[in-house]
Amino acid sequence: MPTHSDALDLMAALSSRGVDLASLGAAYLVMLATIVAGFAAFLAARAYLVISPNRSSRDYGTFVAAVLTTLLIATVLENELLPQSTTTLRYVAVPELVILLVLHLAIARRQEPWLVALGGSALAGAVGVAAAAGAVTGTAGPAYWLTLTMLAGLLGFLWLRSVSTKRAFVSAKSIYVGSKETLDAAVTPQKPWLGLGQWVSLAAASVLLAVLNSMLRGSGLEQIPAVDVAFESALLVGATAAVSAIPAASYWLARKAWMPELTRFAWLVWIVVGFAFTYGNYLNTLGRA
Numbered sequence: 001m002p003t004h005s006d007a008l009d010l011m012a013a014l015s016s017r018g019v020d021l022a023s024l025g026a027a028y029l030v031m032l033a034t035i036v037a038g039f040a041a042f043l044a045a046r047a048y049l050v051i052s053p054n055r056s057s058r059d060y061g062t063f064v065a066a067v068l069t070t071l072l073i074a075t076v077l078e079n080e081l082l083p084q085s086t087t088t089l090r091y092v093a094v095p096e097l098v099i100l101l102v103l104h105l106a107i108a109r110r111q112e113p114w115l116v117a118l119g120g121s122a123l124a125g126a127v128g129v130a131a132a133a134g135a136v137t138g139t140a141g142p143a144y145w146l147t148l149t150m151l152a153g154l155l156g157f158l159w160l161r162s163v164s165t166k167r168a169f170v171s172a173k174s175i176y177v178g179s180k181e182t183l184d185a186a187v188t189p190q191k192p193w194l195g196l197g198q199w200v201s202l203a204a205a206s207v208l209l210a211v212l213n214s215m216l217r218g219s220g221l222e223q224i225p226a227v228d229v230a231f232e233s234a235l236l237v238g239a240t241a242a243v244s245a246i247p248a249a250s251y252w253l254a255r256k257a258w259m260p261e262l263t264r265f266a267w268l269v270w271i272v273v274g275f276a277f278t279y280g281n282y283l284n285t286l287g288r289a
Helices: 004-016 021-048 055-081 091-109 113-137 142-162 166-171 175-179 196-216 226-255 262-288
Strands: 049-051 163-165
Touching: 021 049, 021 091, 021 113, 049 113, 055 091, 055 113, 055 142, 055 262, 091 113, 113 142, 142 163, 163 166, 196 226, 196 262, 226 262
Parallel strands: none
Antiparallel strands: 049 163
């Protein structure tokens, strides 16, 4: 049965990670402003824009989901490995990040025009509010602005490849030019394994990342043990293969065919897993400094 001391310990643990009434109130206001801005953008998109549910809109959902997943990992790593005074990402932002992640995973799965408009509007509202909050408070670091720039760039990618105005749609000589709608070429399902070239590239990239991890831990290039590098690179490749096997197997069970674009998915997984390794080592180094 929980005791009063257990409750105090829980409150202390939350407070040490920046989760208190003040931060929760600020996060609530930010989320409320994001909802208002996103809803306004969604109404404008439905009134004035034509959304094409093409391959580019699916790529947009996939890339944004990868960025948000990486941001969630960075939030956990910062709060668990760094002193609270140096943490720049807060746990109170996790609910909003999860909502955006779920929306964009849905876009990556099925490209309904209203869903693409909703996800893009929600992200635009979040980027706008976050940029305004960062500018007003003056506490945002370079990584904060880099992430917002990446998300804004993905919104620009969606606009250029999948969005047209209704005026351009009506006045266009061809419906395909006006709406940026293109018939996607059929994607041939891949074999349940990557080709030799892909495995060699993944292994080489993993070795380089393992060397970088050792350097972040303070080892000189000539001091890095080959056994550690081999172990970490094998761990990266193994984690990538294990995570990629889950959707590939699910796709096979559901459709009796191998997952299309397995190669791209494997590289996205490797990037996220590799970021977790590298950023974790970097934060550990900062914590010891």
